[in-house]
Amino acid sequence: MSGKYDDLEKLRDLYSKGIITEAEFNAEKAKILNDNREAGVNETTQTADNNNGYCSLMHLSQFSNFLFPGLGLIIPIVMWATRKNESKFADVNGKIIFNWKISSFIYTSVLVILVIAAALVFGTQIAFSGIGNYDTFQGMMDDNPMKIFSLIGALGIIIIPAIAIVVLDFIFTIIGAIKANKGEVWNYPLSIRFFSTKNQ
Template identity: 40%
Template sequence: MSEQSEDKYWGMPLNTYCMLLHLSQLASIIMPGLGFILPIVMWATNKDKNAEIDKHGKVTLNWMISLFIYSIVCVVLWIVIIGMLGFFILVILNLIFAIIAAVKANDGELWVYPFSIKFFKVEL
């Protein structure tokens, strides 16, 4: 394997791959469920090859699991209307957070999502 191909992940440079790892959670806009599966696949296939991919994958998964828990709470609260507002806020936050994390990743920085529960420990 040549040296140049070793620093490519799915044919992309590291920063581009990490950027797309964060943006991949928005794939559910195109196909329901894809935004949950794609980041996991991207992380799982390359986490052992590069420590940065492992870190970006862990912060993304921490946010996705947290978002899922917050969504369940909003669904339960839907009966008192406030859940509808909470769910709308979660959608907006997910979009904003994914874009911020992607821009930071493209610049070579790791950005930890606010409000995410730490299920996976990330060495900063």
């Protein structure tokens, strides 16, 4: 900033001594001011690009769960905590990630409870219907096919959404990373908004 003022002062000095004309003075003054404006714009653009890349990595860091369970939660928390006070965009993306993490945990917990309940209900029915009287699974199937199929059906209805959550988690993470890299705020669908994600 001081360099700009020094250059302008030198320019005024040259003009006051009559070394340069008024047209030359104005042209050089405009160049000095424009160079500084462009430098400021470039610095702002670079900061935005750094934040975009950082937020994109924050989304992708959820895949670290594949390396070690729990890392997909710890790494985004650390990344979010590191940058949330410096960048509103990083703060919003951190909140988006954790809205989804909490939501998917709730959905998965409900499905696990339903699987356990279905296994207990149908398992108890099958056990009390005399499963111990059969030497083979085929013998039990011949006498109680509907109970077995209803258990398998109930588990299937519950397990399919669990698989869907895993697939959606993968897809949403990729889309979130791409959108963040472009500087866009994108809330994961099906995500409960525990934290406000308005990018102000």
